[in-house]
Amino acid sequence: MLPKKYRLTKENDFKIIVKQGKSFFIKELGIKYFKNNLDYSRFGFIVSTKIDKRATVRNKIKRRLREIVYQNLSKIKPGFDILILTKPEIKNLDFLQLKEKLEKIFKKIGFL
RNA sequence: UAGGUAGAUCAGAUGGUCGCUCCGAAAUUUAAUCGGAGAGGAAAGUCCGAACACCCACCAACCUAAAAGGUUGGUUAAAAAGGUAACGGCUAACAGCCGUCGUCCGCAAGGAUAGGGGUGCGAACAGAGACGGGUUUGUUCGUAAGAACAGACCUACCCUUUCAAAAGGGUAAGCUUGGCAGUAAUGCCAAGGUGAAACGGCUAAAUCCCUACCGGGUGAAAGGGAGAAAAUCCCGUUCGAGUUCGAGAGUAAUCUCGAACCUAGAUUAAUGACCAUCAACUGGCAUUUUCUAAUGCCAGUACAGAAUUCGGCUUAUGAUCUACCUAGCUU
RNA sequence: GGGCGAGUGGCGGAACGGUAGACGCACUAGCUUCAGGAGCUAGGGGGAGAAAUCCCGUAGAGGUUCAAAUCCUCUCUCGCCCA
Numbered sequence: 001m002l003p004k005k006y007r008l009t010k011e012n013d014f015k016i017i018v019k020q021g022k023s024f025f026i027k028e029l030g031i032k033y034f035k036n037n038l039d040y041s042r043f044g045f046i047v048s049t050k051i052d053k054r055a056t057v058r059n060k061i062k063r064r065l066r067e068i069v070y071q072n073l074s075k076i077k078p079g080f081d082i083l084i085l086t087k088p089e090i091k092n093l094d095f096l097q098l099k100e101k102l103e104k105i106f107k108k109i110g111f112l
Numbered sequence: 113u114a115g116g117u118a119g120a121u122c123a124g125a126u127g128g129u130c131g132c133u134c135c136g137a138a139a140u141u142u143a144a145u146c147g148g149a150g151a152g153g154a155a156a157g158u159c160c161g162a163a164c165a166c167c168c169a170c171c172a173a174c175c176u177a178a179a180a181g182g183u184u185g186g187u188u189a190a191a192a193a194g195g196u197a198a199c200g201g202c203u204a205a206c207a208g209c210c211g212u213c214g215u216c217c218g219c220a221a222g223g224a225u226a227g228g229g230g231u232g233c234g235a236a237c238a239g240a241g242a243c244g245g246g247u248u249u250g251u252u253c254g255u256a257a258g259a260a261c262a263g264a265c266c267u268a269c270c271c272u273u274u275c276a277a278a279a280g281g282g283u284a285a286g287c288u289u290g291g292c293a294g295u296a297a298u299g300c301c302a303a304g305g306u307g308a309a310a311c312g313g314c315u316a317a318a319u320c321c322c323u324a325c326c327g328g329g330u331g332a333a334a335g336g337g338a339g340a341a342a343a344u345c346c347c348g349u350u351c352g353a354g355u356u357c358g359a360g361a362g363u364a365a366u367c368u369c370g371a372a373c374c375u376a377g378a379u380u381a382a383u384g385a386c387c388a389u390c391a392a393c394u395g396g397c398a399u400u401u402u403c404u405a406a407u408g409c410c411a412g413u414a415c416a417g418a419a420u421u422c423g424g425c426u427u428a429u430g431a432u433c434u435a436c437c438u439a440g441c442u443u
Numbered sequence: 444g445g446g447c448g449a450g451u452g453g454c455g456g457a458a459c460g461g462u463a464g465a466c467g468c469a470c471u472a473g474c475u476u477c478a479g480g481a482g483c484u485a486g487g488g489g490g491a492g493a494a495a496u497c498c499c500g501u502a503g504a505g506g507u508u509c510a511a512a513u514c515c516u517c518u519c520u521c522g523c524c525c526a
Contacts, residue, residue, distance in 0.1 A: 003132075011526095044380060049143060055156090056416050060384095063132095067385045070131070095386070 002066045006073065008081060017044070017083045024109050026029030028090045031105050032083040041068050041076055044083045051088050061090060068099050077111045 008014060021034035038044065045065050047058040065084055069076075086101075095102065106112035 007380075010363090010382085014380075046380080054416065059417065061383095062380090063384060064398095067131080 002043065002070045002073075006040065006042055006069075007021050008083070013042075013081060014044060014083065017081055021083065024105060025039075025085075026101065026105065028087055028093060028101060029105070030085040030087070031062075031109065032085065033080045033109070033111075035079060036081045038079065039080055040078045044081070045086075046083065047086045051086055052091060057091065061076045061086060064095055064098055065102065068102050071099075072103065072106070072112065075112055078105065080111070082111075 009016075021032040023030060023032040025031075035083045036039045043066075047061050049058075051061070052058055065086075069084075074096050090098070103112060
């Protein structure tokens with residue numbers, strides 16, 4: 001699980017990333033990132049009701065994503081606010097598949 | 113054995129690796145360390161009801177020379193507006209719950225039901241409701257009498273009689289009065305002699321009204337504080353109509369008394385991620401077997417996530433247990 | 444977290460509780476034209492049937508009613524508002 005220090009909390013932070021960040025997408029999920037002025041990176045996760053109406057399902061996806069980020073935290077390049085976005089197809093992935101896909105994205109944009 | 117009815121309970125367990133939030137300790141700039149706690153029966157839908165806060169209305173007392181205004185307390189009374197409704201009870205309150213009555217459904221166990229009066233409706237059902245009779249309007253035909261067609265209105269409890277649905281007589285339900293049972297709704301019984309289109313049918317889901325009862329509205333984004341202000345933070349916000357156990361009252365809902373306990377407080381939103389073993393159930397395959405079934409292997413594990421807090425209702429949903437009813441078979 | 448509204452032919456959208464689909468766009472057929480467009484005329488929810496006609500149809504499921512797109516309850520989907 002991810003300590004609070006590494007999470008994005010403010011409405012404003014989200015708005016800046018959405019507006020000004022760079023992005024990269026694959027079929028099941030995507031990423032947006034923007035430079036911050038800290039010596040560590042922070043992460044936010046968006047799983048909307050369009051992906052699933054049930055809160056339990058959405059929470060589980062978020063928890064899994066956070067776990068994957070936590071496991072890779074020491075390796076990920078510091079100094080960025082990173083937003084992870086999701087699409088409905090993400091429901092069909094199990095933990096290992098999800099991990100593989102997310103790590104692939106991080107490698108693609110050179111953060112890992 | 114099959115089918116059904118009602119109710120109750122649980123919401124997999126143990127271990128391993130790595131974590132999150134809050135509280136406490138020491139420490140105090142953080143970080144790190146140790147200890148403790150950490151989702152539901154529906155947390156859901158937001159369909160009702162309350163607590164709580166503010167606003168409105170009204171009442172009382174006080175301040176004020178008076179008015180205006182203000183302060184405090186309250187919702188007893190009145191008004192407005194809105195609502196509630198078989199009867200009796202429970203509750204903080206409710207459209208909830210318990211018990212009872214009526215009506216309807218079911219062979220039964222049982223289930224359903226917001227159940228006062230009028231207006232309005234009948235194109236459906238019931239009714240012999242057709243045909244006929246009477247009155248009347250229009251059109252056509254006809255010299256006229258009248259006929260045909262179409263429409264409107266009136267006309268049916270039973271018996272006697274009659275052309276008649278004219279007259280006479282009688283009666284079910286209802287109505288009035290009385291008795292018994294019941295707190296009551298209501299039920300049973302008796303008497304009276306009013307009673308003809310006395311039919312159908314309706315309510316949360318057309319509309320109006322009587323009577324009785326209830327002050328109304330807005331929702332925690334209420335509302336209050338820190339801050340010059342904004343940003344932001346804090347309070348509200350986690351001890352409560354609280355939980356467990358025992359005793360008593362009551363048919364029950366529920367209430368009273370006693371003891372013990374503290375039991376989530378997040379805010380891009382914690383309460384987890386992954387793995388192993390075992391248990392239960394379901395499905396598939398294989399083997400044995402007349403079948404039931406047994407064994408092995410593989411796969412799967414219901415609905416679903418607190419957000420100010422409670423009480424209900426509704427909807428979603430896996431499994432187990434208990435009691436009862438109906439039918440069949442055996443003894 | 445709280446509140447409000449909508450769902451009807453292919454599309455947009457009407458319809459006091461009383462014959463469902465007015466009206467517009469698009470579509471099909473015919474007329475017109477050398478041809479196309481425009482214009483004019485006609486047509487159409489689905490199923491059964493030779494036809495007359497019957498049955499099913501207003502997001503879905505129940506209910507009230509003699510009768511429901513309309514009224515009530517639940518569910519689903521979509522949209523909007525409060526910051």
